[in-house]
Amino acid sequence: MSRNKTIAIIGVGNLGGAIARGLKDSGEYRPQNIILTRRHIDRIAEFGEAGFKIEKDNLKAAAWADLLIITVEPQQMNRLLDELAPAVDVDRHVIISCVTGVSIRQIKDRLQKEATVVRAMPNTGVAVRESMTCLATEGMNGPALRMAEEIFSTVGKTLIIDEEQMAAATALGACGVAFFLRAIRAASQGGIEIGFPADKAMLIAAQTSLGAARLLLENQTHPEAEIDRVTTPRGVTISGLNTMEHQGFSSAMIKGIVTSWEKAFRLYREDKD
Ligand SMILES: NC(=O)C1=CN([C@@H]2O[C@H](COP(=O)(O)OP(=O)(O)OC[C@H]3O[C@@H](n4cnc5c(N)ncnc54)[C@H](O)[C@@H]3O)[C@@H](O)[C@H]2O)C=CC1
Ligand SMILES: O=C(O)[C@@H]1CCC=N1
Numbered sequence: 001m002s003r004n005k006t007i008a009i010i011g012v013g014n015l016g017g018a019i020a021r022g023l024k025d026s027g028e029y030r031p032q033n034i035i036l037t038r039r040h041i042d043r044i045a046e047f048g049e050a051g052f053k054i055e056k057d058n059l060k061a062a063a064w065a066d067l068l069i070i071t072v073e074p075q076q077m078n079r080l081l082d083e084l085a086p087a088v089d090v091d092r093h094v095i096i097s098c099v100t101g102v103s104i105r106q107i108k109d110r111l112q113k114e115a116t117v118v119r120a121m122p123n124t125g126v127a128v129r130e131s132m133t134c135l136a137t138e139g140m141n142g143p144a145l146r147m148a149e150e151i152f153s154t155v156g157k158t159l160i161i162d163e164e165q166m167a168a169a170t171a172l173g174a175c176g177v178a179f180f181l182r183a184i185r186a187a188s189q190g191g192i193e194i195g196f197p198a199d200k201a202m203l204i205a206a207q208t209s210l211g212a213a214r215l216l217l218e219n220q221t222h223p224e225a226e227i228d229r230v231t232t233p234r235g236v237t238i239s240g241l242n243t244m245e246h247q248g249f250s251s252a253m254i255k256g257i258v259t260s261w262e263k264a265f266r267l268y269r270e271d272k273d
Contacts, residue, residue, distance in 0.1 A: 002147040003028055008065035010058055011072030011080065012036045012044050015098060018127035019069065020047055022155035026129060029154070035061045062087035067147070069096045069120075074268040077102050081110040088115050094144045096120050096151075100170050101268040104138055104163060116141050118148040121169040122156070123177045131156030132176075134169035167264035175260045179253065184209050 007029070009016045020036055023029040031051035038044045041056040048054040055061045062068055062084055072080050077099050088095070088111055095117045097107060104117045118141060122133040133152035137145045145160065152158045161169060184205045191201030215226045231238040 002150045005066040006064060007034045007067045007069060008037065008061040009034065009069045009071060010037045010061060011070060012038045014124065016071035018124045020052060022126035022129050026154040035064055037061045058083055059087045066092060067094050067096060071098050074099050074101050077268060078110055081107060085111045088113055090115050094147060096148050098122060101264050116144045118144050119163060119166055120148055120152060121166055121174050122152060123174045125177060126155040129155045132173045133158045134161045134173055136161050136163040136166055167261050170264045171257045171261035179256060
C-alpha cells in the first residue's frame with residue numbers, strides 16, 4: 001500500500017536520516033521515491049549520492065510527496081507547520097509525526113486543517129531495521145495507521161498504542177536506545193577493568209546484550225526466568241547482580257525513564273514561537 005507512495009522526510013537530522021537509511025536498506029522502498037529536506041541541504045548531500053531526492057524547500061517536497069514524515073525538533077514544529085499548511089492537501093496527504101510531545105490535535109489546529117495525522121515514536125534502531133516504533137492515531141484514520149505500520153514494520157517492530165501513551169513510548173522506546181547503550185558502555189568498562197582490551201570488551205558486552213534481548217523476544221519469557229538460568233547457586237552471577245542492586249541499578253533505570261517521561265510533556269510549548 002505505502003510502497004507505491006512518494007514519501008517526504010521533513011527535517012532530516014539524526015532520526016530522519018536513520019529512517020531514510022533503514023527504508024532504503026529494507027529493499028522495500030526505493031530512494032528515488034523518497035525526498036529528504038533540511039534547511040542546510042549540504043549536510044544531507046550524502047543521501048543525494050545514495051539516490052534519495054534532497055530538497056531545501058519543504059513546500060516543494062510536500063507538493064511532490066503523498067506521505068509526510070516529520071522529524072524536526074519539537075521547538076521547530078510550529079514554524080514548520082505554519083510553513084507547510086498551504087501545501088497540505090487533506091484529501092491526499094498522510095502526515096506521520098515523529099515529533100515528541102506534539103499531539104495530533106495540536107498539529108491539526110496549527111495547520112488549521114483536518115489533516116490525516118498519525119504519530120510515530122521510532123528509535124534510531126531504524127537505521128539497522130531494529131526499531132521499536134509505537135504508533136497512534138484517531139479513530140477514523142485506520143488506513144493511514146496501516147500505512148504507517150507497513151512503513152515502520154520494514155524497519156523493526158511496531159506497536160499500536162493510545163495517543164496518551166506516546167510520552168511513555170518516547171521515554172521507554174526512543175530514549176531507551178541511549179539507556180541501553182549506556183548500560184553496554186558500563187559493562188564494557190567493567191570488562192576493561194578486569195583485563196580485556198577495549199575493543200574486545202565492547203564486542204563481548206554488545207553481543208551479550210543482543211543475546212539477552214533475543215532470549216526474551218524469542219522465548220517470550222520474563223527477564224527473571226532467564227536470569228534464573230544464569231545464576232548458579234552460590235555462583236558468581238548472583239553476587240554481581242546483588243552488588244549492582246545494592247548500588248541502585250534498577251532504581252537508576254526506573255528513575256531515569258520517569259524523568260524522561262515527565263520531560264516529554266514539557267518539550268513543546270505553544271508560546272515558544
Ligand atoms: N533522535 C531520536 O532517537 C528520536 C527523535 N525523535 C524526535 O524526532 C525529532 C528529531 O529528533 P532528532 O533527529 O534527534 O533531531 P535533529 O536535531 O538531529 O534533527 C532535526 C532536523 O530538523 C531540521 N529542521 C528543523 N526545522 C526544519 C525546517 N523547518 N525545515 C527543514 N528542516 C528542519 C534541523 O536542521 C535538524 O537537522 C524530534 O522531535 C525528536 O523528539 C523521536 C524518536 C527518536
Ligand atoms: O532526546 C530526545 O528528546 C529525543 C526524543 C526521544 C529520543 N530522542
